[in-house]
Amino acid sequence: MTHAVEFQGVVRRFGSVFAVDHVDLAIEEGTFFAMLGPSGSGKTTCLRLISGFEKPDAGTVRIFGQDMGAVPPNLRHVNTVFQDYALFPHMNVRDNVAYGLMVRGVPRAARNTQAEDMLALVKLDGFADRKPGQLSGGQRQRVALARALVGQPRVLLLDEPLGALDLKLREAMQDELKALQKRLGITFVFVTHDQGEALSMADRLAVFSNGKIAQIGTPADIYDRPRTRFVADFVGSSNVLPPEMTQALGGPARWSSLRPEALHLAPAADTPLKGRVTGLRYLGAGTRLTITLPAASQVGTDLPGVEIAALVPTDQPLPEHGSEVGLKFAPSALHLMEGA
Amino acid sequence: MSFATEPQGGAQPVSHPARGPGDRLTGLFWRNPRLLTALLIAPPLIWLGVVYLGSLAALLLQSFYSIDEFSGVVVREFTLRTYGELFRPANLDIIVRTTTMAASVTLASAVLAFPIAYFAARYARGRWKAAFYLGIMLPLWSSYLVKVYAWKLILAKEGIITWAADSIGATPLLNAALALPVVGGNSLSTSYIGTFLVFVYVWLPYMILPMQAALERVPVSMLEASADLGATPRQTLRRVILPMAMPGVIAGSIFTFSLTLGDYIIPQIVGSSRLFIGQAVYQLQGTAGNIPLAAAFAVVPIVVMLVYLSLAKRQGAFDAL
Numbered sequence: 001m002t003h004a005v006e007f008q009g010v011v012r013r014f015g016s017v018f019a020v021d022h023v024d025l026a027i028e029e030g031t032f033f034a035m036l037g038p039s040g041s042g043k044t045t046c047l048r049l050i051s052g053f054e055k056p057d058a059g060t061v062r063i064f065g066q067d068m069g070a071v072p073p074n075l076r077h078v079n080t081v082f083q084d085y086a087l088f089p090h091m092n093v094r095d096n097v098a099y100g101l102m103v104r105g106v107p108r109a110a111r112n113t114q115a116e117d118m119l120a121l122v123k124l125d126g127f128a129d130r131k132p133g134q135l136s137g138g139q140r141q142r143v144a145l146a147r148a149l150v151g152q153p154r155v156l157l158l159d160e161p162l163g164a165l166d167l168k169l170r171e172a173m174q175d176e177l178k179a180l181q182k183r184l185g186i187t188f189v190f191v192t193h194d195q196g197e198a199l200s201m202a203d204r205l206a207v208f209s210n211g212k213i214a215q216i217g218t219p220a221d222i223y224d225r226p227r228t229r230f231v232a233d234f235v236g237s238s239n240v241l242p243p244e245m246t247q248a249l250g251g252p253a254r255w256s257s258l259r260p261e262a263l264h265l266a267p268a269a270d271t272p273l274k275g276r277v278t279g280l281r282y283l284g285a286g287t288r289l290t291i292t293l294p295a296a297s298q299v300g301t302d303l304p305g306v307e308i309a310a311l312v313p314t315d316q317p318l319p320e321h322g323s324e325v326g327l328k329f330a331p332s333a334l335h336l337m338e339g340a
Numbered sequence: 341m342s343f344a345t346e347p348q349g350g351a352q353p354v355s356h357p358a359r360g361p362g363d364r365l366t367g368l369f370w371r372n373p374r375l376l377t378a379l380l381i382a383p384p385l386i387w388l389g390v391v392y393l394g395s396l397a398a399l400l401l402q403s404f405y406s407i408d409e410f411s412g413v414v415v416r417e418f419t420l421r422t423y424g425e426l427f428r429p430a431n432l433d434i435i436v437r438t439t440t441m442a443a444s445v446t447l448a449s450a451v452l453a454f455p456i457a458y459f460a461a462r463y464a465r466g467r468w469k470a471a472f473y474l475g476i477m478l479p480l481w482s483s484y485l486v487k488v489y490a491w492k493l494i495l496a497k498e499g500i501i502t503w504a505a506d507s508i509g510a511t512p513l514l515n516a517a518l519a520l521p522v523v524g525g526n527s528l529s530t531s532y533i534g535t536f537l538v539f540v541y542v543w544l545p546y547m548i549l550p551m552q553a554a555l556e557r558v559p560v561s562m563l564e565a566s567a568d569l570g571a572t573p574r575q576t577l578r579r580v581i582l583p584m585a586m587p588g589v590i591a592g593s594i595f596t597f598s599l600t601l602g603d604y605i606i607p608q609i610v611g612s613s614r615l616f617i618g619q620a621v622y623q624l625q626g627t628a629g630n631i632p633l634a635a636a637f638a639v640v641p642i643v644v645m646l647v648y649l650s651l652a653k654r655q656g657a658f659d660a661l
Binding site: 051 | 565566567571580659
């Protein structure tokens with residue numbers, strides 16, 4: 001079967017730095033695919049390799065099976081929603097949206113109708129005669145989306161499109177984007193550094209680190225079973241435990257992760273894992289405790305003051321700041337990871 | 341922790357006393373923010389109002405007077421007769437000649453300046469950028485007269501261009517150019533072609549700099565968006581880059597156009613002996629003593645510029661501002 005996007009051994013170097021370091025990747029048609037990673041991890045370069053604004057130094061990029069090696073950006077049936085939206089300031093909203101049709105020679109009447117239909121789809125009917133400068137950030141974002149979608153691309157690329165929006169608007173747009181993708185059935189490739197955004201929107205996601213894919217899978221795969229320390233650290237606010245600690249908790253001498261919500265409070269006398277509460281952070285749905293394990297704890301670690309986080313649901317009583325608490329967890333919650 | 345929670349002594353003041361006249365002045369400006377703005381803007385406003393607009397008004401006033409042809413005395417009575425004189429064939433000739441030259445110089449400067457400005461804005465970095473600025477500005481630092489006289493020698497019949505054309509066998513080409521009606525002449529230095537070349541050389545930096553500033557404000561993502569949506573490089577140039585550079589082109593053309601309209605030295609040194617507006621003004625207010633007609637001539641470039649700018653605005657040249 002052909003994939004919407006396929007990378008084979010793709011390398012992109014800037015000087016001596018490998019921005020993309022031998023990446024293999026296959027994105028299935030019709031999926032909402034997220035590329036997640038810190039800045040400089042290579043996710044945006046990967047997106048630009050798909051759109052054609054970067055050329056691979058080695059390897060091949062295929063879109064629906066076709067090698068893109070000799071195809072310039074303007075001939076690829078792929079459109080991008082840019083991070084800064086890149087709306088043309090000298091054109092009104094209608095002409096911005098119709099731009100892709102105009103350069104392909106669609107007559108004015110037809111392209112205006114299509115542009116207005118697309119504006120209705122992103123709920124911006126009535127804004128066609130405005131200039132981009134007269135719109136709010138959220139509205140510009142929708143115009144950029146309409147402009148990228150009007151040409152009915154096979155793949156839509158989104159480069160941190162929600163980064164400039166405030167929290168409430170961002171959440172609303174996340175839902176809308178997801179619904180839009182389901183409705184249109186177009187493959188979306190979405191770059192973000194926001195793990196919450198990636199987990200909540202994507203069907204599958206790739207976590208990037210130093211130009212490589214650290215892990216690729218469904219949000220549940222990535223969240224529950226991070227493969228490496230980096231993924232566990234970056235994707236969730238998980239407890240990452242060093243090998244000695246894992247061993248002391250009954251596992252092998254390997255790095256492991258333990259989710260804060262898997263830890264339950266217990267009387268200090270009942271459990272070997274205990275420590276002092278050194279921080280309480282109210283999160284609305286629960287409270288996140290920071291518990292500092294004593295230097296010579298019964299857990300057996302000699303690491304001084306290891307901190308561990310636990311999530312206490314709202315309906316449970318909270319311990320006092322500074323009090324000693326015990327912690328319990330199901331053995332299966334301790335997830336082992338690769339690497340030293 | 342005690343630092344933050346301990347109550348402050350009741351006697352602790354919550355503000356510092358003024359340390360001198362400086363603090364008192366700052367306080368005054370803080371209480372009356374408009375006072376500072378007014379003080380800052382007053383001197384340049386007076387300068388602009390009196391020196392620029394005042395003299396312009398005086399000029400305008402003079403152009404509505406006329407001269408008594410018999411005695412040569414200025415008659416201080418409002419009349420449009422002086423403006424009527426502008427439409428005499430000899431004077432109309434001067435206006436058409438000057439405006440045509442200014443338009444050609446502007447067009448040529450824009451065409452020459454665009455690639456230079458584009459390269460400087462998009463690709464030149466660090467050292468290359470410094471070299472660019474130096475290359476553009478350096479000619480402006482030397483005397484304009486020296487450069488014009490140098491050009492006279494370069495363009496002269498015995499000059500380097502004739503010699504170079506001769507040594508590469510391009511003399512027939514040069515002769516063909518000089519044989520052209522109107523723009524040709526005895527030699528480059530006595531033809532309109534020569535005047536045109538010198539004008540373009542002298543005013544080109546004034547076109548490049550604003551153009552480069554405008555192009556620098558076009559984000560790369562804008563060009564990528566255009567290509568991403570399927571535009572060819574040529575379409576991107578026509579639909580995105582040029583419209584967005586337009587305010588810079590217009591700013592540059594204001595310089596090249598109005599400087600050419602008003603110049604009276606270049607056409608006097610290089611070119612045919614036929615008059616340009618600047619020369620006409622110079623002669624009318626000097627030897628001829630016809631101040632009203634000189635003033636009327638001086639109003640012509642102002643009107644031409646106003647017409648030009650309003651046309652540019654109607655064409656949407658300022659849409660990207």
